[in-house]
Amino acid sequence: LYVGRKEVGKRYDLAVEAVERLGRSDVTLVMIGADADGKTLTSPAVRYLNVLPRNELIDAYDACDVLIMPSEHESFGMVILEAWIRGKPVLGNRACGPVASLIQDGVDGFLCATAEDFSQRIAQLLEHTDLACRLGASGKGKVLERYNWQAVAAEVIDVYRDVIASRAHTKPSG
Numbered sequence: 001l002y003v004g005r006k007e008v009g010k011r012y013d014l015a016v017e018a019v020e021r022l023g024r025s026d027v028t029l030v031m032i033g034a035d036a037d038g039k040t041l042t043s044p045a046v047r048y049l050n051v052l053p054r055n056e057l058i059d060a061y062d063a064c065d066v067l068i069m070p071s072e073h074e075s076f077g078m079v080i081l082e083a084w085i086r087g088k089p090v091l092g093n094r095a096c097g098p099v100a101s102l103i104q105d106g107v108d109g110f111l112c113a114t115a116e117d118f119s120q121r122i123a124q125l126l127e128h129t130d131l132a133c134r135l136g137a138s139g140k141g142k143v144l145e146r147y148n149w150q151a152v153a154a155e156v157i158d159v160y161r162d163v164i165a166s167r168a169h170t171k172p173s174g
Contacts, residue, residue: 022119032057084108089108091111
């Protein structure tokens with residue numbers, strides 16, 4: 001499963017190439033997201049669904065075997081958390097700082113650099129469903145521990161406290 005806009009910076013081409021390299025007729029890359037570049041996808045290994053309602057997107061997460069996020073530029077990586085909360089293993093682009101900081105390579109997903117890397121990891125996860133389940137469960141545990149509302153609120157409060165403390169030590173100019 002690929003979830004994201006269909007545009008060059010998201011590197012969906014790596015996802016397409018990775019699945020094509022598998023050479024398996026029983027594996028399909030399902031792509032969900034707005035068509036930002038307007039390029040036609042001709043690969044028989046791809047099913048492009050464009051934007052879906054939230055309930056259908058959740059169904060897609062539940063139905064997939066692995067989430068692939070080859071994007072080189074992200075501010076966070078929410079789709080990784082969405083896949084993890086559904087217990088799915090994830091593959092992310094090693095060159096994307098925010099993605100690489102989310103995924104602990106080999107613990108809750110894999111970081112990849114090339115289409116070949118992504119393809120090998122997809123094959124590994126499809127062949128070793130126990131590994132896929134372990135990675136997905138580890139990711140789900142991370143989301144439940146670190147990205148729940150209580151934990152996020154505590155981080156926001158800490159930021160406000162730091163800002164207030166830094167302002168208290170700054171003398172007004174004049």
